Amino acid sequence: MANTKTIINENTKNFLNPDVVNNELESELESYTRSAIKKIQFTVIIKPAIISFIALVISFFLDLSKVPILGNITIDLAKTLFPSWKPGEESVIPFSFWWLPIITYAFFVFMAFLAYSNLKLEIIRTPASATIDRIINSYTSVIDSISTALPLIGAAILLISIKLGEEIFLGLSVPFEVKALIILALGKLFEPVLDQLGVEFQNVVNHVSDIREKYFSRIQVENSRNILKQLNSSNDGALKGTELSIADVEKFKLLVEQSAKLSEIMNRNFVSIASLTEKINHIDGISSQKITELSTLANALNQASHSLGDDKTLTGLKYLESIVVKK
Helix, strand or coil: CCCHHHHHHHHHHHCCCHHHHHHHHHHHHHHHHHHHHHCCCHHHHHHHHHHHHHHHHHHCCCCCCCECCCECHHHHHHHHHCCCCCCCCCCCCCCCCCHHHHHHHHHHHHHHHHHHHHHHHHHHHCCCHHHHHHHHHHHHHHHHHHHHHHHHHHHHHHHHHHHHCHHHHHHHHHHHHHHHHHHHHHHHHHHHHHHHHHHHHHHHHHHHHHHHHHHHHHHHHHHHHHHHHHHHHHHHHHHHHCCCCHHHHHHHHHHHHHHHHHHHHHHHHHHHHHHHHHHHHCCCCCCHHHHHHHHHHHHHHHHHHHHHCCHHHHHHHHHHHHHHHHC
């Protein structure tokens, strides 16, 4: 966007007001999305539709009956490939289904146009990848369902017509099944058309996402710079009002180091206690009576350690030491 940089510079001056920033951003993104979507024309389906259109043209050459303008093209092709071949007398004149692939292909193009129109509306409202996937998948499933259902219906008619006789089998079921299989191929070849529509609109969504990410990244950088400037100015004023001596800084550093060492010692103690607890838990055959005895022993040792720190006890030990030394 041309005005994105200008808006960022203006909004960073008011970084404490996020509503202003968001409103400006959404307005710019909506304007860009509308202009970008207007540039996407329905003619983008021409390239991916070429293969399916060629298959539609080939379908005229795969028919058991006469085709308008082209005539009985299947027999003509057989005569061209095998000059000595002579067609037998037709006892049954098959139905002509040359129009069935054309109507189905026109329906596929109509589905693509509906998908295109729906994408134009929805992407302006919610430019998200999930929206594109939902729309493309819905129309793709419609095309796939129709192209798959017709051969299955033709197969059912084919099985029924076996019992009804040669005239129904060759005159109706076989020609319909041939065209239904061609429609199945057309449906599979038409799927890249919808994929191309999804790619075109996905490019717009990706660009909108990139703009939003870069926008907020620059806002965050500018806000951080402004905050640092304010902190630096506040620190300068504080340092002028209160003079910190080198001794105070050294004391503070010493306290930080002592706190770190104390934390390390406590961490080692907790690890040792956890290891000891785990070992006790894995001891086989330990009973509640033994645990009680261990607890009593620990209390006795604790009381003994406290007694050793008593003044009277220390005095007595000193006297005992003097007596032992004299001996």
